[in-house]
Amino acid sequence: MLRLSKLADYAIVIASHSAREPERTYTAAEVAETVNIALPTVQKVLKHLGRAEIFRSERGAHGGYRLARRPEDIHIAQIIAALEGPIGLTECSLAENHCQQSDDCDIRGNWTLINRAIRTALETVTLADMVKPAPREMPISLSGLRANVR
Template sequence: MIRLSKLADYAVVLVSHMASDPGLRHSAADLAKLTHIPLPTVSKILGALARGGLLQSHRGLNGGFSLARAPQDVSVADVVNAVEGPIAVTHCLDHGQGDGACEILATCRMAGYWQRINTAIDGALKGITFAEVSTPLPAELTVPLTATPSAAAAGACHDGFGA
């Protein structure tokens, strides 16, 4: 199964909330309360996004985090890359882990195809910006998600927008 990590998923949710009001400075505590993501996790993600150049950190009384670029200039791929590193659907494409070498590369018939698949997934994520994501889709365009038991108890669904 190809799946983003929970941190990458949460990072996309956090940036989507920030992109809905890009001029506002957001505190980690406010974002945690708004999204029902635990505060330590929000803090960890905001730090990674700031190190990745997607957020600016502001100190002081009116401090917090703000988007470093306009929402239309930040893609879902940018956020995933900042939190997880480059998108790689297989180990042989993961150039961030070790040397990226694969012990079966010489006999693998999928080698070129994995790169095509990886490029397609990366392109799809690059094609969605937070100018789009910051506004929830109309109900007729969405696929219902089921809430986890803890999220249902908190009154939030998977995406943090609420039930």
């Protein structure tokens, strides 16, 4: 089963919460209380998202955290990468020669195709999309990916 880490999941929840009022600055305590995630965890996630320039911190009496860009300009793939690093299902889909079988593997290109499809899907969804009601179906086309794989 493919799963995001809890921290990546929390990061999407926190960023989506902020995307509802993107101009607003939130304290970590406000976010923790609103989204019902422990304060130390929220602080850790916000630190990662700050390093990735998804959030920015503001000091002072009215300081806190706010989105660094418009919700339409922040993709879910960027949030996941901020917490987990590059998106890849297998070692070979991230870099060559990380696997003992890489020299003799005849399916590596197919893993790359699958990895690219997942990454593309995650790059298609923005924070602005996350705060809208969910569509009944989300069509994903893999055509066009094959030409870029090998």
